[in-house]
Amino acid sequence: MSANKQKKRVAAVEGWIDVDPKNPRLVGYKDDASGTYFFPKDVAVSRAPGFSDTPLREVRLSNRGKLWSYTTNHYKPPEPAISPDPFVPYTVAAVELTEERMVVLGQLADGVDPASIEVGQEMELTLATLYEDDENEYIVWKWKPVAA
Amino acid sequence: MSKNEVAILGAGMHPWGKWGKNFVEYGVVAIKDAIRDAGIEWKDVDFVVGGDTMRNGYPGYVAGATFAKAMGWTGIPIASCYAACATGAQAIEIARTRILAGMAQVALVVGADTTPKGFLAPNKGERTLDPDWLRFRLIGATNPTYFGLWAQRRMDLYGATEQDFARIKVKNSKHGFTNPNARYRQIYTEAEVLASPLVAAPLRLFEICATSDGGAALVLCSMEYAKKKGITKPVRISAVSTVSPTFPNTIIDMPDFSTDSAAGIPAPDRSFKDSISWAAYQEAGIDPSDVDVAEVYDLSSALELDWYENIGLCKRGEAESLLRSGATEIGGRVPVNPSGGLSCFGEAVPAQAIAQVCELTWQLRGTAGERQVAGAQVGITANQGLFGHGSSVLCTR
Numbered sequence: 289m290s291a292n293k294q295k296k297r298v299a300a301v302e303g304w305i306d307v308d309p310k311n312p313r314l315v316g317y318k319d320d321a322s323g324t325y326f327f328p329k330d331v332a333v334s335r336a337p338g339f340s341d342t343p344l345r346e347v348r349l350s351n352r353g354k355l356w357s358y359t360t361n362h363y364k365p366p367e368p369a370i371s372p373d374p375f376v377p378y379t380v381a382a383v384e385l386t387e388e389r390m391v392v393l394g395q396l397a398d399g400v401d402p403a404s405i406e407v408g409q410e411m412e413l414t415l416a417t418l419y420e421d422d423e424n425e426y427i428v429w430k431w432k433p434v435a436a
Numbered sequence: 437m438s439k440n441e442v443a444i445l446g447a448g449m450h451p452w453g454k455w456g457k458n459f460v461e462y463g464v465v466a467i468k469d470a471i472r473d474a475g476i477e478w479k480d481v482d483f484v485v486g487g488d489t490m491r492n493g494y495p496g497y498v499a500g501a502t503f504a505k506a507m508g509w510t511g512i513p514i515a516s517c518y519a520a521c522a523t524g525a526q527a528i529e530i531a532r533t534r535i536l537a538g539m540a541q542v543a544l545v546v547g548a549d550t551t552p553k554g555f556l557a558p559n560k561g562e563r564t565l566d567p568d569w570l571r572f573r574l575i576g577a578t579n580p581t582y583f584g585l586w587a588q589r590r591m592d593l594y595g596a597t598e599q600d601f602a603r604i605k606v607k608n609s610k611h612g613f614t615n616p617n618a619r620y621r622q623i624y625t626e627a628e629v630l631a632s633p634l635v636a637a638p639l640r641l642f643e644i645c646a647t648s649d650g651g652a653a654l655v656l657c658s659m660e661y662a663k664k665k666g667i668t669k670p671v672r673i674s675a676v677s678t679v680s681p682t683f684p685n686t687i688i689d690m691p692d693f694s695t696d697s698a699a700g701i702p703a704p705d706r707s708f709k710d711s712i713s714w715a716a717y718q719e720a721g722i723d724p725s726d727v728d729v730a731e732v733y734d735l736s737s738a739l740e741l742d743w744y745e746n747i748g749l750c751k752r753g754e755a756e757s758l759l760r761s762g763a764t765e766i767g768g769r770v771p772v773n774p775s776g777g778l779s780c781f782g783e784a785v786p787a788q789a790i791a792q793v794c795e796l797t798w799q800l801r802g803t804a805g806e807r808q809v810a811g812a813q814v815g816i817t818a819n820q821g822l823f824g825h826g827s828s829v830l831c832t833r
Contacts, residue, residue: 300574301564323700324684328570336701337683356688357592359584360637361576366557368569369576380581382688389698391688393575402637407592418574428574 300418300426304328306348307427312415313348314429320345325388349388351413352434356382356391360402370419381431383411397432410434440719442535443662443670446474446655447794452619452648452781459492462651463503463548474655476542478507483540484514485530487523487547487786503546521733522821523547524789525829529676531656541661547786548651568691575693580644582690584636587738591638594753596741598638602629604737605643605779607765612776614806619648620780643737648782652790669833671800675719677828681708690822712826713747713818720830724748727770728812729799731792733819734777747818766809774799774807789827792817800833
């Protein structure tokens with residue numbers, strides 16, 4: 289386990305997430321002319337019609353939103369998905385970011401019982417290790433209920 | 437009355453199943469069936485559109501040429517297209533517009549597919565710029581994941597129950613039971629459906645669409661050509677919708693893991709899925725209340741409920757009551773999926789939207805046999821293809 293401590297924490301997709309566990313954030317873009325946000329940040333131009341000449345500004349998206357829906361998968365997903373062996377069911381949550389008015393999918397954080405969540409409740413961003421190799425831990429975002 | 441009408445001269449299918457043959461064989465069977473049904477010969481066809489199958493390599497990517505060659509080159513113009521699940525509607529639209537432009541008289545539209553077993557998965561390789569690859573990699577968001585999200589939301593917002601979802605499956609299994617082209621011909625009970633394993637909760641194995649082999653073809657022609665053939669009252673295509681979303685599209689959909697943001701520009705009044713059939717109704721000058729029969733894309737049992745609202749059979753949040761009233765069963769006010777739908781077929785991607793129109797052709801002719809919807813005069817199909825492809829065909833007689 290001590291070897292783990294030396295591993296570097298990196299975003300599973302470079303530049304998409306701030307992996308600081310104290311302040312996890314998704315990295316997006318904003319087009320200030322139309323007021324529209326974008327995530328993931330792989331867009332070439334603003335996709336708001338008529339705003340393709342507007343510069344995009346890198347922003348940190350808000351890390352809270354409302355649960356839009358959720359589902360628990362009971363079958364092992366095909367590659368390139370990463371799932372434990374033996375397989376355990378996992379829940380995918382769709383959360384509407386309050387400020388950005390956009391729905392972002394993510395897995396429900398480990399240890400949260402899907403029977404305990406309901407559409408409309410407040411959720412927040414958290415981080416988890418998607419996989420690791422000899423040098424790095426590759427970090428992905430997940431959703432968890434805001435502690436009551 | 438739509439001015440953009442073409443006649444459906446013939447419809448043909450290769451039965452859906454898991455036959456393990458080359459997709460070209462299925463397409464050729466469907467073509468010959470449609471040509472026979474149309475009362476013409478292959479050499480009468482002056483335009484071919486093929487719906488591409490992406491899983492079958494090079495010939496699958498150029499389906500128009502592949503099928504024209506399989507039937508014997510006649511030197512005619514051809515086209516191929518791909519729009520995921522909406523491929524068939526785009527193929528129909530390419531043929532229709534060419535006929536309406538006076539550049540073709542008799543067009544053949546065909547789509548056929550051979551599918552692998554199990555979940556649809558993205559192409560191989562490390563493709564970190566491809567959302568379809570990333571949704572599997574980062575989130576494990578399979579296609580049924582999206583079906584599960586939409587179904588759960590209906591439960592929380594509109595009070596849908598697991599029994600409602602099972603009832604859709606039971607209804608469609610009864611509809612497709614006598615359909616010779618259906619793959620699954622077995623009548624299920626609600627208890628059997630609810631005893632099948634959970635896949636993407638609340639949805640169960642029997643409620644999620646399989647992938648199938650199959651082929652479907654249509655012979656379309658100008659109204660003048662149909663008249664010359666002595667067909668006074670053909671089934672007509674009165675409108676085709678191939679619309680795309682309007683920004684911002686705020687409903688999460690395959691293969692994305694985020695929606696557009698509505699923080700700057702407000703979401704349109706009409707959602708993408710609502711806009712699909714609306715465009716067809718507008719073009720044809722037909723009201724949703726005129727519809728006698730519908731074929732919609734039941735990728736999951738629960739998704740059929742969304743379509744009831746999207747195609748205007750009822751208001752938002754009322755699909756469950758419409759279902760429970762029996763209105764969407766054969767014998768009800770507006771039967772949905774009399775063919776048995778994807779529930780009985782499984783999806784053969786480039787063929788499916790064409791197969792929907794084949795079913796409407798037989799329903800509007802009154803030749804659908806035991807699954808006939810009595811007196812059907814107006815029918816609509818609805819479907820949506822990955823990456824933002826609307827698909828709806830309005831047929832009248």
